[in-house]
Amino acid sequence: MTTTQSPTLGAAELALRGRANAVIPGGMYGHMNVQAFSSAHPQFMVSGAGCRVTDADGREYLDLMCGWGPVILGHRHPAVTSAIVDQLGRGDCLDGTSPVAVEFAELLVDTIPSADWAMFVKNGSDATTTCVTLARAATGRAKVLVAHGAYHGSVPWCALRGAGIVAQDQANLVHYEYNDLASAHWAADEAGADLAAIVVCPMRHDAGREQELVDPEFARGLRALADRTGAVLILDDVRCGFRLDLGGSWEPLGVRPDLSAWSKAIANGQALGAVTGTDALRDAARSIFVTGSFWTAAVPLAAGLATLTELRKGEALPRIAAAGTRLREGLASQAASHGFEIHQTGPVQMPLLSFVGDIEFRTVTAWAEAAAVRGVYLHPWHNWFLSAAHTDDDIDAILQRTDDAFTAVSRS
Amino acid sequence: MTTTQSPTLGAAELALRGRANAVIPGGMYGHMNVQAFSSAHPQFMVSGAGCRVTDADGREYLDLMCGWGPVILGHRHPAVTSAIVDQLGRGDCLDGTSPVAVEFAELLVDTIPSADWAMFVKNGSDATTTCVTLARAATGRAKVLVAHGAYHGSVPWCALRGAGIVAQDQANLVHYEYNDLASAHWAADEAGADLAAIVVCPMRHDAGREQELVDPEFARGLRALADRTGAVLILDDVRCGFRLDLGGSWEPLGVRPDLSAWSKAIANGQALGAVTGTDALRDAARSIFVTGSFWTAAVPLAAGLATLTELRKGEALPRIAAAGTRLREGLASQAASHGFEIHQTGPVQMPLLSFVGDIEFRTVTAWAEAAAVRGVYLHPWHNWFLSAAHTDDDIDAILQRTDDAFTAVSRS
Numbered sequence: 001m002t003t004t005q006s007p008t009l010g011a012a013e014l015a016l017r018g019r020a021n022a023v024i025p026g027g028m029y030g031h032m033n034v035q036a037f038s039s040a041h042p043q044f045m046v047s048g049a050g051c052r053v054t055d056a057d058g059r060e061y062l063d064l065m066c067g068w069g070p071v072i073l074g075h076r077h078p079a080v081t082s083a084i085v086d087q088l089g090r091g092d093c094l095d096g097t098s099p100v101a102v103e104f105a106e107l108l109v110d111t112i113p114s115a116d117w118a119m120f121v122k123n124g125s126d127a128t129t130t131c132v133t134l135a136r137a138a139t140g141r142a143k144v145l146v147a148h149g150a151y152h153g154s155v156p157w158c159a160l161r162g163a164g165i166v167a168q169d170q171a172n173l174v175h176y177e178y179n180d181l182a183s184a185h186w187a188a189d190e191a192g193a194d195l196a197a198i199v200v201c202p203m204r205h206d207a208g209r210e211q212e213l214v215d216p217e218f219a220r221g222l223r224a225l226a227d228r229t230g231a232v233l234i235l236d237d238v239r240c241g242f243r244l245d246l247g248g249s250w251e252p253l254g255v256r257p258d259l260s261a262w263s264k265a266i267a268n269g270q271a272l273g274a275v276t277g278t279d280a281l282r283d284a285a286r287s288i289f290v291t292g293s294f295w296t297a298a299v300p301l302a303a304g305l306a307t308l309t310e311l312r313k314g315e316a317l318p319r320i321a322a323a324g325t326r327l328r329e330g331l332a333s334q335a336a337s338h339g340f341e342i343h344q345t346g347p348v349q350m351p352l353l354s355f356v357g358d359i360e361f362r363t364v365t366a367w368a369e370a371a372a373v374r375g376v377y378l379h380p381w382h383n384w385f386l387s388a389a390h391t392d393d394d395i396d397a398i399l400q401r402t403d404d405a406f407t408a409v410s411r412s
Numbered sequence: 413m414t415t416t417q418s419p420t421l422g423a424a425e426l427a428l429r430g431r432a433n434a435v436i437p438g439g440m441y442g443h444m445n446v447q448a449f450s451s452a453h454p455q456f457m458v459s460g461a462g463c464r465v466t467d468a469d470g471r472e473y474l475d476l477m478c479g480w481g482p483v484i485l486g487h488r489h490p491a492v493t494s495a496i497v498d499q500l501g502r503g504d505c506l507d508g509t510s511p512v513a514v515e516f517a518e519l520l521v522d523t524i525p526s527a528d529w530a531m532f533v534k535n536g537s538d539a540t541t542t543c544v545t546l547a548r549a550a551t552g553r554a555k556v557l558v559a560h561g562a563y564h565g566s567v568p569w570c571a572l573r574g575a576g577i578v579a580q581d582q583a584n585l586v587h588y589e590y591n592d593l594a595s596a597h598w599a600a601d602e603a604g605a606d607l608a609a610i611v612v613c614p615m616r617h618d619a620g621r622e623q624e625l626v627d628p629e630f631a632r633g634l635r636a637l638a639d640r641t642g643a644v645l646i647l648d649d650v651r652c653g654f655r656l657d658l659g660g661s662w663e664p665l666g667v668r669p670d671l672s673a674w675s676k677a678i679a680n681g682q683a684l685g686a687v688t689g690t691d692a693l694r695d696a697a698r699s700i701f702v703t704g705s706f707w708t709a710a711v712p713l714a715a716g717l718a719t720l721t722e723l724r725k726g727e728a729l730p731r732i733a734a735a736g737t738r739l740r741e742g743l744a745s746q747a748a749s750h751g752f753e754i755h756q757t758g759p760v761q762m763p764l765l766s767f768v769g770d771i772e773f774r775t776v777t778a779w780a781e782a783a784a785v786r787g788v789y790l791h792p793w794h795n796w797f798l799s800a801a802h803t804d805d806d807i808d809a810i811l812q813r814t815d816d817a818f819t820a821v822s823r824s
Contacts, residue, residue: 016511023517025529025694030703032509044511048503056511067505070705075503088496091460091487093479093681095789097444099428099456099468105435117437122534122683123704129567137576154702155541156569157581162701164549169569171580238705264705269505271534271683271706282437289574290566291442292535293482293650293676294683377507 008040008373010057016044030154031068037380040369048075050389053377061377062398064327064351066385069239072265072320073310074389080268083306087299098298104305108276111308113247114256115276119285120295124238125153127261127273128199130290132157134259134275135197135232138284143191145198145231147178149206152199152236152261178204179212181221188229197232198222202240202249203346207382208361210354211346219255226258232281238263238273243320243349243385246311267304274304316388317349323390324348330399338406352383363409370405420452420785422469428456442566443480449792452781460487462801465789473789474810476739476763478797481651484677484732485722486801492680495718499711510710516717520688523720525659526668527688531697532707536650537565539673539685540611542702544569546671546687547609547644550696555603557610557643559590561618564611564648564673590616591624593633600641609644610634614652614661615758619794620773622766623758631667638670644693650675650685655732655761655797658723679716686716728800729761735802736760742811750818764795775821782817 009017020027020043027035027043034041042055051074053063066072073080087100105118121127132144152158156169174191176184178201188195200222204212226233235257240249242265250257258281263273271294277285294300310316325348335342340363341356355363361381368380376398378384421429432439432455439447439455446453454467463486465475478484485492499512517530533539544556564570568581586603588596590613600607612634616624638645647669652661654677662669670693675685683706689697706712722728737760747754752775753768767775773793780792788810790796 016514019518020509020514023514023521023529024531025697028509028708029531029698030701030707032703032708034508041508043508044514045506045508046502046511048506053503053507055508061507063507065507067507067709068705070505075506076500081500084500085497088488088493090458091465093482094457094460094487095465095473095475095477095479096446096453096455096457096467097432097440099458102428102432102435102456106431109435117435119436119441123538123706125704126535126537133568133574133576135576136578137574142578142580154704155567156545159701162545162549163696163699164545164547166548166554166584168554168580168583172578269706269709271709271712284575285437286441287575289442289571291444292537292566293480294535294681295442296440296444297479297681297683300683 012056013042040372050074064378064384066387069264069385070269073268074387080306083302087302092299093297097296100301101296104301116279119275121273124263125155128152130275131234131259131261133288137287139196141194141196142172143194145187148175179215179218195229195231199234201236211352216253223255232258234259236261267300268307270300270303272300272304319388320349320386324386326395334403338410350383367409370408374401376401424468425454452784462486473787476790476796478799481676481797482681485680486799492718495714499714504711505709509708512713513708516713528691531687533685534683536675537567540564542687543646543671543673545700549699551608553606553608554584555606557599560587591627591630607641607643611646613648623764628665631665635667644670646671648673679712680719682712682715684712684716731800732761732798736798738807746815750822762795779821782820786813788813
């Protein structure tokens with residue numbers, strides 16, 4: 001958390017940091033605290049358009065974080081903005097639910113094969129927490145299997161780090177290793193007759209390590225394990241959801257969860273999340289009491305409806321994949337030509353680059369900082385995100401700058 | 413949860429209920445599920461303006477729920493809408509924090525005497541949960557005192573009802589009785605050296621019972637108890653916050669909490685919450701890891717900034733209090749003239765009416781339903797909310813209809 005301010009930070013950025021330090025603990029908190037990962041990235045952003053964001057000093061960045069996932073169609077996508085403004089003209093936080101909640105739930109059910117119903121929330125943590133509560137209600141059991149190191153939110157039952165977490169918060173978690181089916185079986189054995197749920201991400205996307213695609217046999221094995229034990233299979237699709245496959249990130253594998261947690265890209269940046277589930281869990285869903293003041297507010301739901309409607313037109317996801325492929329190929333070729341051995345992991349739509357042997361992230365941090373200084377916003381050890389606003393020309397512009405960043409790192 | 417559909421429900425409402433039942437468990441969930449409190453209130457609302465909301469059949473209601481609290485300036489307040497649209501034109505969910513987060517944190521610190529800093533969240537539950545985590549981080553202790561029956565959110569550590577909650581979720585709670593200082597002392601003794609925090613609402617506003625203002629001696633006693641034990645005093649101002657006193661709901665008593673949880677009215681309906689705290693807790697705030705994808709999204713922060721700026725002009729809170737007083741006096745006179753013995757409890761800004769001896773809420777439910785049919789939206793056993801959009805004429809129009817509702821109930 002030490003403020004090692006690079007001389008590259010602008011005057012407006014530095015002034016804002018000074019003001020923020022006075023009124024926000026540490027100047028910022030959580031995943032957006034830039035001082036946790038860079039001395040060259042700006043903490044503050046004033047605007048965004050398509051795949052570009054602009055900082056307080058007017059510097060423009062080609063954006064490879066997409067608001068850390070939510071922005072799937074590009075910043076200020078006209079169809080989403082229009083839906084937001086249109087709904088604002090009617091109302092947002094009303095006494096009753098807006099009909100747009102029904103329309104959006106219908107569209108989710110129509111889009112996601114494992115979904116017979118939907119409930120709306122605000123955060124990814126709301127979604128994963130609701131899934132666990134629902135699984136416990138359905139089974140009358142308490143234990144929950146989660147992968148070591150998997151991020152399911154920053155609330156006490158699943159927090160990975162930080163002070164203030166007590167033993168009882170996580171007393172019902174039993175850990176397995178991602179992609180290691182035997183470890184999941186051992187964990188299920190340990191939970192025994194008290195196994196309520198198996199929580200799993202569509203891939204291993206733990207911050208600070210290379211990403212790892214799911215082994216299809218592992219996914220199928222978890223489905224079989226849940227079926228055999230009567231546990232609820234919960235897919236935490238908060239981070240990957242809607243970017244890889246509209247029907248759910250394991251739909252291409254043919255493995256369907258009982259419950260899915262959604263958020264991030266569901267409304268192109270407006271605050272929204274959802275839980276979807278199967279008919280078998282409908283009564284359990286009615287038996288829990290979960291709610292929030294803004295959970296069915298109309299404006300984010302209208303944004304969600306507009307976003308999914310746009311995604312269903314079928315052009316966005318192929319564009320995201322094409323942009324990701326072009327970026328990956330370009331980076332691979334650049335690294336080779338500069339003599340760096342790198343790994344690019346995860347699906348192309350959610351890339352991550354690491355330098356082989358760079359255990360403490362020094363090289364990748366220097367490279368990410370060099371990219372930031374050159375106007376590309378990417379993260380050294382958290383996966384990036386592509387959006388439908390990334391054209392081939394944008395990717396080429398990114399690659400020009402990352403090539404310069406490789407040069408800068410190879411010189412230092 | 414049985415659907416006893418009143419013949420008063422419109423065709424569009426009934427059609428939406430049918431569709432909702434197919435894709436949302438029970439047709440709706442949480443506090444907004446109208447079937448939990450009425451057979452005459454519409455589940456669906458399509459628009460709002462000032463202190464009026466309109467249902468799917470085009471029926472207009474004078475609104476005494478204000479979106480269940482968030483709407484403090486009135487639906488679609490022009491200054492807030494303008495700030496939202498203006499910020500939408502720049503960006504919402506960016507890679508970095510918007511400078512509006514700093515501006516709003518500065519304004520909160522300037523407005524709330526107990527606040528030296530602020531952190532933003534999305535839900536009331538996010539705010540209360542973050543407060544508890546922070547108190548545990550600050551003290552290295554685990555136990556948390558909460559009042560019996562007090563609502564601090566619907567997440568597992570504090571949920572009051574519903575299936576899926578397991579013993580460990582609430583293993584560190586120790587209960588006291590609201591306004592009973594001796595019971596708080598006993599609870600603190602039970603927690604002993606492991607007492608991390610005392611959580612308290614500004615008044616007793618538990619749904620399903622009459623409201624109870626705080627006894628100033630009780631508030632002062634909790635402050636002294638926290639000081640003596642080294643526990644953190646957490647004021648859950650989620651429901652009352654900004655409506656009673658801009659500086660915090662206990663500011664008129666001169667009792668300042670260490671941490672406050674805010675949400676609901678903070679942004680006139682946009683999804684936002686905040687935690688504010690004292691300098692003594694700044695390091696602990698830096699030591700926890702809490703975050704969410706949308707926690708510093710710019711649009712709700714811009715709405716919050718506009719809302720608090722408007723509230724600080726000084727006209728809104730006196731208007732809310734005046735409207736509440738006029739309503740209370742009118743209802744008292746009506747009840748007397750109809751021969752009903754009623755209690756009106758809580759502050760006038762957050763009213764609740766109950767009929768004496770009406771243990772099962774039958775009379776008040778009939779009265780609330782009669783009011784709904786006549787175009788006044790209020791709740792039989794959850795407190796209502798006034799807004800700055802309620803003029804004297806609006807209150808008089810409400811009173812005309814509630815008078816008819818008393819007549820209807822006295823006839824049946």
